[in-house]
Amino acid sequence: xxxSANGIxxxxxxxVAHGDVPHAAGVAFLRRYADRIAILSNSSTLWPGDIExxxxxxxxxxxxxxxxxxxxxxxxxxxxxGLATTVFGNSHMKALAxxxxxxxxxxxxxxxxxxxxxxxxYSRLKFGVNALARGARLIVANPDLxxxxxxxDTVPETGALLAAFGACVPLDQLTLDVIGKPxxxxxxxxxxxxxxxxxxxxxxxxxxxxxxxGARRLGIPALLVSPGSALGLGDLC
Ligand SMILES: [Mg+2]
Numbered sequence: 001x002x003x004s005a006n007g008i009x010x011x012x013x014x015x016v017a018h019g020d021v022p023h024a025a026g027v028a029f030l031r032r033y034a035d036r037i038a039i040l041s042n043s044s045t046l047w048p049g050d051i052e053x054x055x056x057x058x059x060x061x062x063x064x065x066x067x068x069x070x071x072x073x074x075x076x077x078x079x080x081x082g083l084a085t086t087v088f089g090n091s092h093m094k095a096l097a098x099x100x101x102x103x104x105x106x107x108x109x110x111x112x113x114x115x116x117x118x119x120x121x122y123s124r125l126k127f128g129v130n131a132l133a134r135g136a137r138l139i140v141a142n143p144d145l146x147x148x149x150x151x152x153d154t155v156p157e158t159g160a161l162l163a164a165f166g167a168c169v170p171l172d173q174l175t176l177d178v179i180g181k182p183x184x185x186x187x188x189x190x191x192x193x194x195x196x197x198x199x200x201x202x203x204x205x206x207x208x209x210x211x212x213x214g215a216r217r218l219g220i221p222a223l224l225v226s227p228g229s230a231l232g233l234g235d236l237c
Pocket of ligand 1: 012147
């Protein structure tokens with residue numbers, strides 16, 4: 001399947017990288033198929049250019065245009081809306097929001113962008129849910145509850161923070177956009193970056209619920225790799 005695929009949509013965290021550092025099998029796979037790969041990740045802590053530079057340092061050329069990240073696309077949607085916005089995320093992503101021209105506010109936001117905010121706290125939760133109760137629109141980078149850390153530890157993800165919001169306000173009554181996999185939007189963008197139709201691509205990822213289910217809905221063949229499967233990325237090089 002890998003050899004014959006016209007293009008490969010490749011997950012990042014847990015698939016080719018742990019803790020945003022590519023592992024040996026990931027590097028070998030990326031080197032071999034770089035010209036056919038689009039990175040398709042629910043990451044909400046990195047810019048596409050971060051991954052482009054990290055790979056370039058390993059001698060692997062995948063341009064930012066072929067790196068589709070949920071946090072980046074959540075911010076692009078907020079930028080298109082052009083409303084007063086509060087970003088729940090790290091300072092690096094808030095800098096990206098500034099670069100995209102997003103008007104960031106500390107009071108009365110009309111939009112909340114929820115990324116993997118490692119400074120999330122009781123006071124931030126209180127601020128967020130009260131803004132949502134007043135009618136703010138919510139843009140969420142991804143629905144993932146956790147991802148695997150570098151030593152097999154559990155890293156709470158953006159979906160876990162969304163669950164905290166959902167404990168306080170009814171999410172089904174909000175204007176809510178969830179950007180990342182398994183939703184179709186980013187799959188289409190990654191296929192577009194490779195100039196392919198969905199059925200011409202192959203998705204490879206470690207998460208059955210986001211990578212594999214999202215691909216299946218669009219008719220994209222998909223391979224589940226470890227830790228979600230006995231198949232390792234190293235077996236595909
Ligand atoms: Mg993954």
